[in-house]
Amino acid sequence: MDQHLIAIDLDGTTLNNQSKLTAETINTLRIAAKKGHIVSIITGRPYRIAQHIYDQIGIKTPMVNFNGALTHIPHENWDKEYEIELTKELALDLLVHKAELGIETITVESKERFWANQATEDVPEFLPNKLRPEQSLSKKNLSDDPIAMTIEYTPGSKDRIIKAVNEKYGEFVEPRVWGGPYHILELIHRGTHKESGMFYIAKQYGIDRTHIIAFGDEKNDLEMIDAAGRGVAMNNAIPEIKSIADDVTPLDNEHNGLARYLQDYLELI
Known part of the structure; x- marks a missing residue:
């Protein structure tokens, strides 16, 4: 299967309601990365409270924090890193x-x-x-x-x-x-949203929009889900996100909804 960019929101999407990763989610994302897909966390969280999740998954690909205002590869001096600052x-x-x-x-x-x-x-x-x-x-x-x-x-x-x-x-x-x-x-x-970080990462890896799959549940995921080739709303997403998504996960974030969807869609297991 062609290489995909898998853009994942954290809270309410990749994480359960206790803000934790399940073993199934970690395993699924690792398999996806092993098969050559680019797994990227795209979150509103600051880096200080997202780094441990990145490390737990065990990926080495770029990550987006602050809803698109910081794109970097943790623990590396990536020459394509950028920050969009205020004053x-x-x-x-x-x-x-x-x-x-x-x-x-x-x-x-x-x-x-x-x-x-x-x-x-x-x-x-x-x-x-x-x-x-x-x-x-x-x-x-x-x-x-x-x-x-x-x-x-x-x-x-x-x-x-x-x-x-x-x-x-x-x-x-x-x-x-x-x-x-x-x-x-x-x-x-102004104008900084998750989709700008998503497209920036896709560009670095030469991934076409049609091969971007993005998951989210809340208002700050709207632009990303709308812009991705395949925007997927979580089962527990707000109605506004479900209404613009291409698909909705059958299961919610409490029941490995993201992991199960990826397993089926990318035939990972």
Whole structure:
């Protein structure tokens, strides 16, 4: 069978509801890689909370973090790596105006580092629940231009924050609202979505769009699923994703839906 790019979202897709990989999923992805397919994680997660999953699967192919703003090969100096950055000015501006905007926590991330105005217990793993002194967000500590910012806001503040960001930084910043029960906004470079990282990887390996198969479940997967040659919504995906997908997995992420679909579609087992 022709070489495919297998673009996989993590949460709600490759991972079960405990944010874990099953043995079947690991085994299936390893077999796919062994057969010459390019398995690439394409996630909204920062690298710091996606690296262990990459290592567990045991792949050596490029990975996309921050919904397309970072594409790299972990543990390697890949000459085709890229980052699409925001500015320190934006982070420090939000920090100064956080009270009037209704911002509780600002987490600012580069590839290897992060800073925040405070630790929070609200979204375990995703937002830092403890900070070292040098990770406290300040003009003095913020050494890198950030790739992404995550803003936890008080209920009812979302529109006020989006308006403020758009008025001053709208030409290069795109606010995106998280799915699920959280009051969280993500700021990344305007026009940066998962599909840009997906196509960039496909180009490096000479893989045609028709041989890209992409899996996802949430709003931030929309562009990727829509653009892939075969966009596959998880059984547990939101209706918006199912409506634009080419197919839907018969099983959900709690029952190895992605692994079983790949086994059948690529005749892996």
